[in-house]
Amino acid sequence: MPEAYQDKIDLEARKRGINVMNGTFSKLLESLESGKELKLVIPKRTLTNTIFDPEKGILKLGVSKLERRFLDMNEARRFMQTLVMASIIYRALIENEYPTIRDLYYRGKHTIVYRDLEGRHREENTWDEQAESDAVLRDLEVMLGLLREDLMILSKEKGKVVGNMRIRSGNDVIDLSKLGHGAYAIESTPDLIEFLDVDAEFVLVVEKDAVFQQLHRVGFWQKYKSILVTGAGQPDRATRRFVRRLNEELGLPVYVLTDSDPYGWYIYSVFKVGSIQLSYESERLATPKAKFLGVSMSDIFGHGRKKPYLTDEERRNYIIKAKELDIRRAKELMKYSWFQTNLWKREIDMFLDKKAKLEIEALASKGLRFLAFQYLPEKIQTHDWIE
Amino acid sequence: MAQEQESKPRERFTEISVAEFFSKNKELAGFSNPTRALYQTVRELVENALDATDSHGILPDIKVHIREVEPETEDRPARYEVTVEDNGIGVPKTVMAQAFGKVLFSSKYVIRQTRGMYGLGVKAVTLYAQTTTGRPVFVVSSQENSEYVYYQKVRIDVKRNEPLVAEDGQFLKRSSWHGTVVSALVEGDWQRAKPKIIEYIRRTAVVAPYAEIWLVTPENEIYFFPRATKKMPKPPREAKPHPHGVDLEQVKVMLESTKAENLLDFLKEEFQGIGDKTATEFLRSVGIRSDMSPKTLLRKDRAKELEEFVTKLRTFKGFRGPRSDYLSPIGEELIELGLTRMFKPEWVKAVTRPARAYQGHPFIVEAGIAFGGSIEPQEEPILLRFANKIPLLYEEREDVSYKVVTSVDWSRYGVQEPYQLAVLVHVASTKVPYKGVGKESISDVPELESEIRNAVLEVARSLRLYISRKQREEMVKEKLVTIAKYIPEVARSLAILSLPPEKLDKQYRELEARARELLISSVSSSVEMPKIDGRRADPRALVEAIIKGVEIEEVR
Numbered sequence: 001m002p003e004a005y006q007d008k009i010d011l012e013a014r015k016r017g018i019n020v021m022n023g024t025f026s027k028l029l030e031s032l033e034s035g036k037e038l039k040l041v042i043p044k045r046t047l048t049n050t051i052f053d054p055e056k057g058i059l060k061l062g063v064s065k066l067e068r069r070f071l072d073m074n075e076a077r078r079f080m081q082t083l084v085m086a087s088i089i090y091r092a093l094i095e096n097e098y099p100t101i102r103d104l105y106y107r108g109k110h111t112i113v114y115r116d117l118e119g120r121h122r123e124e125n126t127w128d129e130q131a132e133s134d135a136v137l138r139d140l141e142v143m144l145g146l147l148r149e150d151l152m153i154l155s156k157e158k159g160k161v162v163g164n165m166r167i168r169s170g171n172d173v174i175d176l177s178k179l180g181h182g183a184y185a186i187e188s189t190p191d192l193i194e195f196l197d198v199d200a201e202f203v204l205v206v207e208k209d210a211v212f213q214q215l216h217r218v219g220f221w222q223k224y225k226s227i228l229v230t231g232a233g234q235p236d237r238a239t240r241r242f243v244r245r246l247n248e249e250l251g252l253p254v255y256v257l258t259d260s261d262p263y264g265w266y267i268y269s270v271f272k273v274g275s276i277q278l279s280y281e282s283e284r285l286a287t288p289k290a291k292f293l294g295v296s297m298s299d300i301f302g303h304g305r306k307k308p309y310l311t312d313e314e315r316r317n318y319i320i321k322a323k324e325l326d327i328r329r330a331k332e333l334m335k336y337s338w339f340q341t342n343l344w345k346r347e348i349d350m351f352l353d354k355k356a357k358l359e360i361e362a363l364a365s366k367g368l369r370f371l372a373f374q375y376l377p378e379k380i381q382t383h384d385w386i387e
Numbered sequence: 388m389a390q391e392q393e394s395k396p397r398e399r400f401t402e403i404s405v406a407e408f409f410s411k412n413k414e415l416a417g418f419s420n421p422t423r424a425l426y427q428t429v430r431e432l433v434e435n436a437l438d439a440t441d442s443h444g445i446l447p448d449i450k451v452h453i454r455e456v457e458p459e460t461e462d463r464p465a466r467y468e469v470t471v472e473d474n475g476i477g478v479p480k481t482v483m484a485q486a487f488g489k490v491l492f493s494s495k496y497v498i499r500q501t502r503g504m505y506g507l508g509v510k511a512v513t514l515y516a517q518t519t520t521g522r523p524v525f526v527v528s529s530q531e532n533s534e535y536v537y538y539q540k541v542r543i544d545v546k547r548n549e550p551l552v553a554e555d556g557q558f559l560k561r562s563s564w565h566g567t568v569v570s571a572l573v574e575g576d577w578q579r580a581k582p583k584i585i586e587y588i589r590r591t592a593v594v595a596p597y598a599e600i601w602l603v604t605p606e607n608e609i610y611f612f613p614r615a616t617k618k619m620p621k622p623p624r625e626a627k628p629h630p631h632g633v634d635l636e637q638v639k640v641m642l643e644s645t646k647a648e649n650l651l652d653f654l655k656e657e658f659q660g661i662g663d664k665t666a667t668e669f670l671r672s673v674g675i676r677s678d679m680s681p682k683t684l685l686r687k688d689r690a691k692e693l694e695e696f697v698t699k700l701r702t703f704k705g706f707r708g709p710r711s712d713y714l715s716p717i718g719e720e721l722i723e724l725g726l727t728r729m730f731k732p733e734w735v736k737a738v739t740r741p742a743r744a745y746q747g748h749p750f751i752v753e754a755g756i757a758f759g760g761s762i763e764p765q766e767e768p769i770l771l772r773f774a775n776k777i778p779l780l781y782e783e784r785e786d787v788s789y790k791v792v793t794s795v796d797w798s799r800y801g802v803q804e805p806y807q808l809a810v811l812v813h814v815a816s817t818k819v820p821y822k823g824v825g826k827e828s829i830s831d832v833p834e835l836e837s838e839i840r841n842a843v844l845e846v847a848r849s850l851r852l853y854i855s856r857k858q859r860e861e862m863v864k865e866k867l868v869t870i871a872k873y874i875p876e877v878a879r880s881l882a883i884l885s886l887p888p889e890k891l892d893k894q895y896r897e898l899e900a901r902a903r904e905l906l907i908s909s910v911s912s913s914v915e916m917p918k919i920d921g922r923r924a925d926p927r928a929l930v931e932a933i934i935k936g937v938e939i940e941e942v943r
Contacts, residue, residue, distance in 0.1 A: 018888060025884035032905045037913065038877075070877065070906075071913045073869045080873035080880075087880035094888045114872040115936040117864055126876065 007170050009192045010152070017093045017151045020144050021086060038070035040082060042143045043280065050279040052337050057288030059274040061142065068139075078136065082143075084108045084126050085136045089151050100154045105133040142280045149189045149237070159186035159239025160209070162216050163227030168194040176227070183216065186229075190242040195249060199225060202380070203246050205290070206230045207258035207267050211360050211371075220372045227252065231267070237278070240271060240285040247287045254287050255380060260295035261322070261357035262329035265339075265347075268292045273338050291385040293376070297350035298384075300358055306384075309375060310366070318362035322355040343386040417826070418515045421464040423781075425575025426583045428512050429453070432471035432569050433591060434777055435509045437598065439475025439567060442622045442715075446614065447598035448474045451588065455605040456572060463574060466520055467605065470570040477530035477565045480537040480557070487513055487526055487569070488541040488550025510543065512571050517542045519574035523553045528567040529560055536560050577605050583780055585610060590771055590778035593725035594717050594813065615728055616721065623715035627659040630700040631747025632709065632818065638697050642681045650684070651677040660707035669706075673699045701747065709749040711742025714815045717776060722755040722811060730809055733759030734920075736849050737811070740842045745834035750816035752835070754842035756850055757809040764805035768792055773813040774821070774829060782828035788812040790831060791839045800847045801854030812839055856917040860924065863914045867926060870910050871933040878903035907931060 032038055042065060043049070049062035070079045088107045092099045099107070110126045127133045141147055148155070160183035165176045169187060173196065176184050187193065204226050206212045212230035215221070221228045227246060231239040247254050256271055258264030272290040274282025300315065302308035310318065322330075333339050334348050351357070363371045379385065417427040429451060440447035452470040459465040478486050487509060513524045523542040529535065540553040581604065588602050592612035597619045602610040628637070647653040654666040661669070670677045673696055675684075684693050717725075722737035737755030744750065762769070772779040772788050783789050792810050802808055820830045829835065882899035883891065911927040 021884060022887055025881065029881055029885040029902060029905075032881075032902070032909060035909075037909060038906075070873075071870060071910065073866050076870040076873055080876050083877050083880035083884070087883040090884050094891065110876070111940040112872055112876065113936075113938040113940060114868070114933065117861065117868060124872070 007192075010170070010189075013150060013189075013192070014093050014096070014152060017146060018090065020146055021090050021093070024144060025083075025086065025090075038079070040068040040079065040139075040143060041065050042068055042139050045138060045142060045280060047276060050276050052273065054337070057273060057338070058282040058286040059276065059279040060282055061280040081108075081127055081132065081136045082139055084110075085133060086140055089137075089140070089153065093152060098152050098154050100156070101134055101137060101148070102130065104137065104153065105130040108133055138278070138280075147237075147281055147284065149191060149241070152189070154188040155236060155238070157185040157188060157238065158232050158236045159229065159242065160184065160212065160232070161186055161227060161229045161242065163203075163221045164199040164225060165227055166196040166198075168196055177222075181213075181217065183212075186238045186242045188238050190238045190245065193242070193245075195245070198227075198250055198252075200227045200250075200252060201225045203227045203229060203243065203252045203254045204293075204376070205243060205254060205256045205271060206360075207233065207256075207264055208360060209233075211257070211364060214364055214368055215372055218368055218372045220376070223373070224377060231271075234267060235270060237281065237285055240287070243271060243290070244285055244287045247289060254290040255293040255385065256290055257293050257295070257360060257376070259357065259359045260297065260300060260351075261359075262326050262333055262351070264295075265292070265333060266329070269333075269336075269338065291387055293379050293385045295358055295360055295363060296384075296386060297347050297354065299375075299379075300356070301350065301354060303346075303350075309363070314362075314366060318365065319356045319358055322351065322357050326357060327352065327355070341387060347386055418511065421574055421576040422579040422583075424515055424519075424573060425453075425467060425469070425577060425580040426587065426780075428469050428515065428571060428573050428575070429471070429584050430587060430777075431508050431512050432469060432571070433588070435569070436471050436473035436475060436567070437591070437595065437776070439473050439477070441595065441597070441619055443476045444619065444622055445475060446617060446619065447595065447600075449598060450601040450603075452603045453577065453584075453605055455577065463519075464576055465574070466572060467575045467577060468570060468572050470568060472566065472568040474564075474566040477533065478526070478528040478567055479530060480528075480535075483526055483528060483537060483539050484541050484550035484552050487524055487539075488543045488552075489548060509569065512569075512573070513541060513543055514545070516571040516573050520572045522572040523551075525570040526567065527569075529565050531563075531565040533565070534560055536564075587778055587780055588612070589729060590773070590780070593729050593771065593811070594722065594773055594776050594778070596721055596725045596728060615724055618721065620715050620718050620721065624713035626710060626713040626817070627657060629660060629709035629744070629747040629749070630654075630658050630703065630706050631744070633697070633700060633747070635694065635697050638693070638700065639685065642685050645681050647681055649678045650675060650681060653681045659710050665705050665707075669699070669703055672703065672705075709742075709744045709747055711744075711749040711751060714742060714749055714751050714817070715776075716751045716753050716815050717773075717813055719753070719755075722753060722813070726755050726757040726809065726811060730757045731761040732757035732807075732809070734850065734853050736846050736853075738842055738845050740838060740845075743834055743838050745820070745832050748816055748818040750814060750819075750835060750838070752838045752842045753811075753813040753815070754839070754846050755811035755813075756843075756846045757811075758802065758850055758853075759807050762807040762809055764807050766805060768797065768802075768806045769809040771809060771811040772829070773811065774819045774826070775815055776813070777826070779827050779829075782822070785822055786828040787831040787836050788814075788829065788839055791836060791843055795843065795847065797847075800851040801858075802850070810843060812843065814839070853919060856919045859917045860919060863916055863926070864924075864929060866914060867910065867929050868933055871907075871930045872937050874903060874906045874910065874930075874934050875937050875939060878906055881906075903934075907934070 028038065043061050044064045044066050049064045051060055051062045053060045068075050068079050068082065070076055085104065085108055088104055108126055112124045112126065114122055116122045137148065161176060162179055162183045163176050167174050167176065174184060206215065209230050209232040212228060215228055229243055243254060246252050256268045258267050271287055273288065274286040298306055299309045330348050330351055363375055418424040433449060433451060436449045437447055450472045454468045455465055456468050457466040516522055516524055523540040525540050527536060527538040529537065535557040537557045539555050542551045542553060544551050588600060588610060592600055596615035597617060599614045600612040641657050645653050645657055647656050650670060651666050654661045654669065655663065667677060675692065675696060683689065684696060716739045719737040719739050723735045726732065726735045735757045737753060739753045740751060742749050742751050770783060770789055770792050772786055797806065814829060814835065820832050820835065822828045822830050878899055881902045882895055886894055886898060907927065907930050911930045914926050916924045916926055
């Protein structure tokens with residue numbers, strides 16, 4: 001790949017990745033030279049080693065580490081997989097490639113043909129499912145202290161953004177307010193984006209792509225000087241990192257709009273504190289100050305002096321009965337410490353009481369204008385959110 | 388023959404009845420039906436042939452030829468000519484007729500461990516042949532230093548128990564051949580006897596791997612057992628009887644035939660393990676004068692005293708234990724060799740126990756175990772029984788060895804069902820306590836039973852040790868395979884990762900080889916191989932072999 005078209009930032013990131021990997025693994029070979037057994041020390045990515053840092057308001061990896069020993073029968077395979085994955089990434093960095101995690105899976109998938117104790121031919125793949133190669137990639141990220149973005153590994157772009165803002169990506173300047181009906185797909189390496197100038201007062205993160213499009217077409221971000229983002233369901237890392245940077249570097253408040261159900265709450269939670277599976281990246285991906293704007297239970301049913309946004313008839317039409325799984329999830333979420341604020345307790349209790357959920361589209365059905373020009377601004381103005 | 392003359396009155400009585408008795412009660416000698424009789428014929432002749440060779444330090448060459456002469460008819464079974472040739476010491480012409488035609492013939496009164504025990508053996512074949520086909524047995528023989536080859540056709544005068552020679556001749560020997568060829572024409576059932584006869588020959592080859600044995604069947608199939616070793620067990624020696632092992636009749640014969648002038652000398656000369664002091668002490672305890680003539684004790688009016696004398700002989704505690712150096716065990720090495728050849732097992736071991744005695748008869752028990760390998764899995768362990776080197780094939784469940792082997796909890800010795808296990812038990816004794824005249828099973832005499840158990844369990848304990856170490860070794864090997872198969876991938880990855888980009892192309896090969904070498908050392912030194920039968924597998928060689936077998940294929 002000709003380097004002339006590549007930008008500096010990209011190349012420097014590569015060099016960093018190469019150095020860290022080469023340094024780490026040369027030491028491994030040296031230890032083998034000196035007669036020591038091969039082992040990798042990897043921070044544990046388990047639920048028990050995932051802790052909530054109340055100060056920072058994010059999920060973090062704890063201090064416990066595991067030793068992956070090549071000479072241990074039960075770990076030899078994982079050890080081999082880790083090294084195979086590392087060597088492929090290392091080569092890709094050197095060769096100026098941008099593999100996806102799917103590419104890594106295919107490149108590392110070899111068949112090891114060997115003979116067992118009885119001399120029979122046996123075959124074993126270095127890995128079978130992509131879940132296996134993905135898992136060792138995560139191990140490498142925590143072991144090296146480098147995220148996949150730092151290692152130039154791409155994933156499918158899922159997140160989108162529009163708004164009054166100009167950015168530099170690679171060698172190009174992009175105006176996020178001049179994208180017509182479309183939007184800018186948030187690139188896999190959001191750290192390589194440079195913010196040029198911004199004229200916005202807040203960020204609205206919408207769970208659903210369809211609602212994002214509706215708000216975009218109706219001119220929401222123009223009217224309210226905002227940046228509109230969607231993760232299209234469960235947000236990818238790039239979207240989360242991008243939102244985090246908007247909040248951290250530009251000081252913009254972040255509001256999250258999701259369905260009114262435990263699944264929507266968890267998406268908010270992923271933006272805010274990080275995911276359990278990827279807790280090692282929360283440090284960089286989470287936006288602890290993100291606020292849950294809605295749709296909340298009190299929006300549907302009202303609370304105290306607050307009147308519901310929906311009429312009785314609308315409630316009858318739009319409300320969906322919660323399923324057993326929703327109830328179970330809600331009870332699980334109650335256990336997480338970051339869901340133990342008063343407002344969240346009230347929200348979850350109401351849900352468990354009413355056993356009802358609602359999709360954002362219901363508000364759009366009531367009227368897109370209602371959603372864009374009444375519900376959202378009113379909620380922001382009256383600070384009617386949950387943290 | 389002077390002795391014969393002296394003892395004539397008593398002997399006539401016994402001998403005649405014995406010859407008649409056996410001809411009327413063939414089943415007792417193992418000739419109960421055509422199948423059994425054909426088997427027994429082969430057996431008696433083969434055992435005779437072995438006794439004529441290995442007991443005299445000659446490596447046996449034995450040829451067994453069975454030929455159908457007349458097919459079966461409605462009235463009678465088929466007739467077979469059974470011919471057995473050996474390269475043994477040969478039978479002197481003077482005793483040839485007696486040896487094949489007089490029941491209970493023996494030239495000298497001694498005890499010795501031989502295959503045939505009743506002095507019947509081959510004479511039972513003569514009897515059976517003449518009662519079924521009316522033909523005499525045909526004997527051809529020559530001794531090593533003889534200028535002639537002698538031949539005779541012999542039958543038995545059953546009433547008188549005397550040999551009848553139907554034909555007699557000799558010719559000049561041109562070669563250096565010595566040995567005996569015996570040919571008998573008998574009724575039999577080959578189809579039924581075939582598996583037993585073949586098994587008999589196979590088992591004979593197990594305990595006599597130093598013998599070369601040919602078997603040619605009526606269908607002209609040839610079973611050949613080549614000589615696997617030239618090592619032979621030491622031949623059995625003759626010995627005097629031990630006082631605990633004699634009975635009234637035997638003592639009478641001894642008193643008659645002894646040259647001793649008085650009872651003191653009689654005891655010292657005719658028995659083993661009795662010296663001057665013991666003899667005096669013994670006679671004092673029985674209350675018989677030591678200067679009494681042996682013949683006096685045979686007088687009718689002394690019958691009570693004689694009985695007392697014999698009872699005391701059998702129970703007196705002052706005698707030394709019976710000597711066993713004239714017993715001829717097969718030996719651990721030969722048993723292991725024979726079992727290995729027959730079964731091609733994974734593991735084999737044998738033990739020869741020290742001599743013991745029951746009722747004054749010395750005996751030695753030997754046991755061998757073959758395990759795994761090509762042994763066909765069975766519901767019960769395969770049992771190979773031998774008495775004085777004779778395979779015992781019938782009446783297995785009656786045998787004391789069967790009782791012992793089936794009572795062992797083999798799972799405690801690491802052996803799982805179905806059993807890939809063969810247990811060999813050999814009892815060598817001057818008097819094997821058979822259950823019947825057919826000599827096919829051994830009684831459960833307590834001393835013998837406990838000694839068989841000791842022998843089998845001694846080998847079983849070695850087996851347990853072997854199996855447990857083998858299992859440990861399997862586990863270690865499994866670990867090696869599990870880990871070592873990844874070495875090529877790990878070495879390759881490690882070499883790539885340890886080189887900075889600018890050196891990657893140039894130094895990769897060298898570093899990959901180095902990493903591989905280091906990994907091999909690391910993996911092979913991480914395990915300890917258990918020692919099995921004094922040897923330890925080399926983990927490094929194993930690891931290298933595993934890696935050699937590894938191929939990496941790209942997945943399409």
